[in-house]
Amino acid sequence: MKMTVFGAGYLGATHAACMAELGHEVLGVDTNRGKLAKLEAGDVPFYEPGLPEVLRRNIDQGRLNFTDSYAEAAAWAKTHFIAVGTPQKKGEFGADLSYIDAVIDELVPLLTDDAVLFGKSTVPVGTAARLTTRVSQLARDVDVEVSWNPEFLREGYAVADTLHPDRLVLGTRPGGRAEQVAREIYASLIVDGVPLLVTDLATAELVKVSANAFLATKISFINAVAEVCEAAGADIAALSDAIGRDPRIGRQFLNAGIGFGGGCLPKDIRAFMARAGELGADQALTLLREVDGINMRRRTRMVEIVRAASGTLIGSRIAVLGAAFKPGSDDVRDSPALNVAGQLQLNGAAVTVYDPHAMDNSRRLFPTLDYSTSAMEACEGADSVLVLTEWPEFVSLDPTSVSDVARGRNIIDGRYCLNRQDWESAGWTYHA
Structure with a gap:
């Protein structure tokens, strides 16, 4: 045709x-x-x-x-x-x-x-x-x-x-x-x-935004539970695995971390809320306001974790590994990783970013950040290393090799994707 x-x-x-x-x-x-x-x-x-x-x-x-x-x-x-x-x-x-x-x-x-x-x-x-x-x-x-x-x-x-x-x-x-x-x-x-x-026209339109709203809700739900786990000393990864085995819930989109971004979920749930309000059904989607709020709080929480690990952000050298909102993409629209990097810089840190595919897009969006050509180069002289996009090359980094170039020993896992034991065995303090 x-x-x-x-x-x-x-x-x-x-x-x-x-x-x-x-x-x-x-x-x-x-x-x-x-x-x-x-x-x-x-x-x-x-x-x-x-x-x-x-x-x-x-x-x-x-x-x-x-x-x-x-x-x-x-x-x-x-x-x-x-x-x-x-x-x-x-x-x-x-x-x-x-x-x-x-x-x-x-x-x-x-x-x-x-x-x-x-x-x-x-x-x-x-x-x-x-x-x-x-x-x-x-x-x-x-x-x-x-x-x-x-x-x-x-x-x-x-x-x-x-x-x-x-x-x-x-x-x-x-x-x-x-x-x-x-x-x-x-x-x-x-x-x-x-x-x-x-379906009819209206249903087809709602299928897409409803699907995205549900996925966003799953992510924010597990991140809300992660806040409770942090306060109680519980293990969010083990909890996610346990509840994810329930076929009514499922394991996908139950990964705690710094939240969702990209060109779909954030703008789609906001547009969904806006349209519901126009139709007089705004009360039906008030939960999405909290979904969005939880998601944005995760970014602020990551900055707080880095500040606590470093003692102070002013003058600290921070390596940010990851700029795309997810691995397998160069999309940096509403990227949690770049948002965190920008917040750290505004709070006085010297921030160096590396991503295997999103560097050009990152430079256009955040031209004031420093950028490296490799993960190891980004880590040179760093007081803290942040993994904010779970690219395989970051997950498989050798902690000992990073120790040879970094100044500090704080590894901060924003995507709960690293092997904690490997990093702690190499003398790093692990935060997530």
Whole structure:
């Protein structure tokens, strides 16, 4: 099938490449020519394991191309995916939908055949209904159907999550063409047993934000319990393992630490709260305010731990290992690691950061921090070493080798990922 994907960022580039991998002819659309030039050359402008190979293979085989022309996109296909960003509004909790609105306003008047628009972006409930009204005003003697097909990608596993998802969700109007088109697009996945869950538009929009809100709640729950464990002298890791063996609870997302970040969970739960308030259901999601609050407190708590370990932050040399919000990604949006590094610097510490893949993004966001080219270089002369992103190379660091270059012997495990016995045996004081 011929299709377009609007947006060449993380979601759009991944979806375009993976739809081509499924055998479709895909045209990626974006107004940023610099971004398109990189993609056309087979260069993914962000770190996502496995995606460069999929991108280059499908470009070479002629199934994937890119353009900045909406006219070309409108003429190319009758199926259009919208995968642009929906960031948090500045100074507000709500989502900024201007990028989606811009696609609708520019694309729909150019359509000369009946078409189906599949929304992939995470949006507040009611967005698809609003866009349906807008599309009906803009369409010129053609039937353009708006449906919603939310994504459930994990950064670091986006290719697998697109090509082998655990479910497909489609929000559509009764009697429309979207379900038939979706079944054609995802035919090979459906044959492999992936369920296609067909809902109304509002439900499909809520599935995505509800899933993210639940995952965020699990993380903040275990971090709240970690505060109690710390006060009581209990072991949060053992507790997490014990309750995680209950199949009703599950072990995933029960890792205590400095909390969640990235471009999805923080802004999505805030937008969810904002939209609930607009609908008059703000009391239903008051728990998410505490979820967000617990998450932010973890960062402050890490600064307190470093201050207690160092005696003072003024003049202390701190090595921060990790900048991305999670391993397997170069995403530093709302990164707990960089937030902690910035707080430490504001409190008088000399902070040096190293991350294997997120250095360029970190420098753009926090240009005043110092950066190193390796973990060992970051640790040179450090009074305290912080592991704030659980990259495998940090987990497997040799404590004795770090001792040879560091000045102090404080290792602070912000992700509960290190072997405490190994570090203490090498003469380090372990904090978590």
